[in-house]
Amino acid sequence: MKSGLFGFAILASLVFVAVIVPFYAPYDVVRNWSSYGPWQDNPRYAAPEWSEVFTGKHLPRTMIFENDTFRRAIVREYIPPPKGPLNITLINMTKTFYYDFDDFPSELSLAITAVFPAQSPAVQITLSRPDGQFVPLLTYSVRNEFRNRSQVITQNVAYSEVMESKIRAWIARENNGVSPDKLTNATILPEVALFAKNDSAQLDGHQAHLLKGFYQLIVEYTGFTLVDDVGVRFIVEGTVYGLAGTDDHRRDLLTGLLWGAPIALAFGVAAGGVVVLIQTLLGALGGWYGGPIDEFIQRASDFYLVIPTLPILILVSLFYRPGIVALLFYLVAFGIVGSTTKVVRSIVLQIKEEQFIEAAQSYGASRGRILFKYIIPRIMPYTFALVALSVPAFIFVEASLSFLGLGDPVLPTWGAIIGEAYTQGALFYGWWWWIVFPSAGIIYTTIGFALLGYAFDKVLNPRLREE
């Protein structure tokens, strides 16, 4: 009985998760699970935040500096002839932040949104460091590449070639410790170089020494009308994120994992419930009526039992890429008759001979009435146990298909998350969180249903009953 309670507790916790997950991440978020947009601000391959207890370091969190957190100074001026006539707008935006983490950020993201009705404006970006140095990152003019008079242009300027050469130039100027050979050939990692001390290891991602303290990002904008405007969004991506980390698409895995619970539950219970119910009804029908009906149902279930469902589903999924509802439908179609039909039939054959059935016949109850009022209620408890025991199988089928990349193309399921982790080489790169949590979800759910099923079994099967 204890195992049953345990299983019930597991299921209750899953149901609880299923109930609260829409509050954590509404369905809209999940619908966009496979698109890039909503996840852009997150770091990539970030471990869970709490994993820093293993390293003992204060690992960098993501810092997002929105436009309105920048300090802004604007000068708009009309310069008359002879120097002009010239309209000019000067905007100076600065953001100061304190970098106190024990590791380099994983990535930088700097988006400049320029609003300019006519001429291309000029933008200069500079980073001021705690050691007093100013690093000119970029001087460029915002171009409307499409020449379609669009006036709002957003460009992510981190990781441009211009920026890279500017950083090389700065290191060449300020740091004599780096060999010229390295300076010209080493890959520049801005998130490391900009946050490292000026020493010989500055260009070396693994050995560079972190420079903690106040940093300031300075954006100077020069526009050539009086209505020009600029917006800046600066993100210093951390190396840890949330409770479950992120994946290659920068997605918050916690969202996917939590949504995996209701999806797995709904899928497993719906598939298990419908399949077992149909099989029970058909089994009972065959057992009770006997004759050609029974023969037909039994031969059909023999036939269904030898159909290799999973390979066929893989084939179907390859061609049609079904959603989760279609998949459910396929599973039901492949499980109209099967092992449950046989089990239930044998139970019905037993019940059929009991005297209360004879009594019911003697007072004139029709065959259908006896089936639904006397026999089905008797096999219902077995059916519940069979549902509980069959749910994990269906969860596994869904997970297997998703793992093979053939599951629902939109929704995050545990199997799909494991599948993506596998194809991205998560185990090779050590992105353990990407594999461990969804696997744990599947195992947890399966154990829950299995324990519940065994508990049912013990209640229903007198020979297994505990003293």
Next chain:
Amino acid sequence: MPALEVQNLKYYYRTRRGPVKAVDDVSFSVEPGETIAIVGESGCGKTSTANAILRLLPRNVEEYEGHVRLSGEDVMEYSTEEFREKVRWRGISMVFQGAMNALSPTTRCGLQIAEPLMVHLGSDREEAVAAAAEGLKNVGLSEDVLRRFPHELSGGMKQRVVIAMALVMKPNVVILDEPTSALDVMTQANIINLLKNLQRDAHLAYVFITHDLGLASELADDVAIMYAGKIVEIGRASRVYPGPQHPYTQKLIHSVPLLRGESAPDFIPGAPPDLTDPPLGCRFHPRCPLSFGMCGWSAEDLQSFLELRYRAASEGDRLGAAKFDQKESWRLVVTPGKDVSPQALVAKIQALIQAESSKSPVLRAIEKVRVGSNKVEIVLYEATIPELLGEDGQRAACWLLTEEGRKRAAS
């Protein structure tokens, strides 16, 4: 007019080994307000008779015929649907063997009692349950039993529920199939009293099926003794109990243990016969202490007897028979061995008859022994099934009741 009249009812099951003659030519009738007890050993066809009357037939029915008249109307003519509507529970209801099993474990008792009403009259639930409450009161149970499940009741209570269920449609005839066999003696007495009261109030006719002669005597006006699918004795209880005529009835009555009797209870040696191949003639004759030539011995019986003697005898005393050949059930042809003449064989057989016919009834069945050129033909009395004989109050199927039989038995 009898409430129920059963005439020449035959009900054979089909099996791979041939038909099982579970009910073979059974006739009886019961008047309204009276009880007929059908008594017999396990497997003698009592319950099959009940099932045959209610037409509760399994798939493997070989033969099912005869007449069942309900207040004069022959219900055997009815179609299945007609029978279900008019006879089951309206005309005849049944209390099943072992009430524990006759109730559906997943239905509350109230609904269960009400079920026949809902099935037959199409009454709605409340109406039917109200009738069920009434029925429960009649069998002495309180109304809260309505909401209980069968497993929450004691054996006696369950039996009362089953009885209430049988009476809910107010039938004329109730078949009681071992209604008390799973109950303790006190509860048994209670239930029997209840049944008596119900019968008096509603003028019911009971067919009371039991293996317990004592219990049958409590309730029965008439008693029918069944053996191997046939009624061997039937009559008023007041006459059958004190003066049983059939040897089987006599044995049966003597096998009832007395609480403080001097004599130990008697028993009947052997086991009931295989009903796929019942003995010829009187079916009881192989176990009957009084059996004689006419009772139904066959050539097969004689052959096995002779073979047994042959094996038991010492070398000089052997029959000298080489081969047995059963021509008919009443004719056995014996071929003597190489160095034995047919005449010598006949002499040996005659000697055997002389010496042992008092002990072995099968030898008494030999009518004559004929000598052929090189074989011996033994002719037996032809086996015929005895009819129920005697006047109306008590009839028994035994050759001893005939003039000829008595003569033969004496010789």
